Amino acid sequence: MSRTADIAIVGGGLVGSALAYGLASRGASVLMFDPDADDLHASVGNFGLVWVQSKGVGAPDYAALSRRSAAAWTDFAADIAGRSGKNPAYDRCGGIKIALGDSEMEALEASVRRLHNQGSDDVVMISREELVDRVPSVGPEAVGGSYCAADGHADPLATHIALRIALRTTARAAVVRRRVDGIVPDGDGFTVLAEGERFGAGKVVLAAGHGTTALAAMLGLDVPLRPERGQILVTERLAPFLGPACFTVRQTNQGSVLIGDSKEDVGFDRGTTPAVGGAMAERALRMFPCLADARIVRQWGALRVMSPDGLPIYAQSRTHPGAMSLSCHSGVTLAAAHAGEVAEAVLSGTLAARYPAFSPDRFAKVSA
Template sequence: MTSDYAIIGGGIVGLSTAWGLLKRGLRVTVLDGDDGSFRASRGNFGLVWVQSKGMNQPRYAQWSQASAAAWADFAAELGDATGHDLGLEQRGGYDLHFSEESLEATVAKYEILKQKLGGNYPYEVLGHNALRLEEPAIGPRVVGAILHHQDGHANPLRLLRALADDVRRLGGVILNGKRVTRVDKTDLFRISCDDGTEVEARKTVLSAGLGAAALGPMMGFKAPIRPQRGQVMVTEKLPKLINRPSLIARQVDEGGIQIGATNEEVGLDDTVTQPGLSGLAAEAIAAFPVLAKAQLVRSWGALRILSPDGLPIYQQSPDMPGAYLVTCHSGVTLAAAHARFLPAWLEGADAAPDLEVFSETRFTVS
């Protein structure tokens, strides 16, 4: 049977998009990679995050805000359908600062963005004493924080599992262990895999993360993406210590403190390093001194998928109409947008979001 859509890539981005298309009554086949694939979805820090995004492109801030606002209903619907609690908390998140200068400089940037967004950028600045009332475990070296009220966090592995379960429940097909080697188009798209599997579809979405760098040019995309390593670690389960997440640490729904993440330009290397973990630990202990006594139980590295300017890419192929590139490094934050709003764009519906600023044309050198 021919699908309406073939989704190349079965991570959070691909499955969120597939779920949204299925909700519109479309037939969807997802081709997921093998266990050797680099998987950002399985190494994610789990933030649903608006703060600091779109400083140079307000449309990205708006897109992130729209997704964050849709997350609660999205999580509730997925949870009701699958029985998976996604662990969503959206009570705000912190940008912690260790110097007054960095805090003031960031606030100045936020005020500029807030004006560009017509005032819709709800945050407040907490000095050390005010922050300590909210977070009694905060350390004396933290001079203050920016509390952004649209931020939160979720359990990314449960999100991935719930999406896969519900995609199947809704009639979608997920083919695991498939490495796509070729995409052709006549009247229909034909996607070929190295094991001989072939899938035909009316439209195709390339959401294969770093795999898009190789497949993209075959389909008429520039796909100018690169990997960036993020190392993360998690402690033993602890009593409640951290009430709201930050980019330094968050207490996950199961009790452990997740600490992260590095930003390293090391190519396709997702290993963990002692310097990387030591740096993370030092910063986390400076923020929350009690963590010096916590036992580390696991650490890992994963590769972010970054475009040259760090923003998502949403592009229809000029060479293969009906083929779309969908890639970003904020798959958790944007999961609700990809599920709720992106399908209208893929279908060319009247209610489609305006995603023109995220096209690949922004990378064209004149």
């Protein structure tokens, strides 16, 4: 056996890194498997919103988890920044969804009413006048929108780097740069097989994004996932003009503007297309005409990790105690929760009991 630990985490993106940090901070020894080779990290392409106002419409448990995580982000960001010396660039600046035209405004009002009916009353509708007051640079087609003070944004890459450095400071974790080929339950826990080496762990948690489904089957877990491509445009650095975070447009702390507004079913193709890029740019210009002369300096595509209903999947094996899985497309928003309450549930073996709404059993019930 090469090395052993209390817990092995397969996957080192934002989900796996946040969980590893939370576990190590609570005294568990951790091996986190994250190969050097490209492994479809969703983290590298994340838009960076810490967002609650449109999360969990019709899914109150998801809405509540998103709000708890957003509320924990200030302390979480300060913690990892203090340990790492790296700024995750978190700003709880409030968030706005802009409506271009009356039909979009009506759809937003209906969505906000549903959130209010679920008990989420921190999202409010704002008029054209209130919108202009908050964002003077908004264009004439914007008729209003919705606003939530709990929303904000962070730099996904900086957050990931801060987490990795903070993880090292715990002296309880090691990153294994090997791809996991198999996981074998044994009498005392699990043997992780990684490129010819064997590692031991009392518990194992899969946080491998799109690699999770195949590994989960080895542990008696059915974790159905699909890729959804999102494209992002990045402008040159501009003078500050956008205070709040907006749902599809945000200005970073360095001045560049990120524009992201696509959901594409194209399999595992992470490419970019002029048509989608042009459509995103056109809508961004309608919201913010001041972007007309801004140069686009980069465009990329990345794959969201989506469950059939879009909600997280937190799975705990009945046949192999100690085996668990975490999958979601909200790695930034939920990072504070993964390092906090979810890490506590993993340590105590109560993941399934604490988050029954996110069990993969819900899909079996639908198909039945």
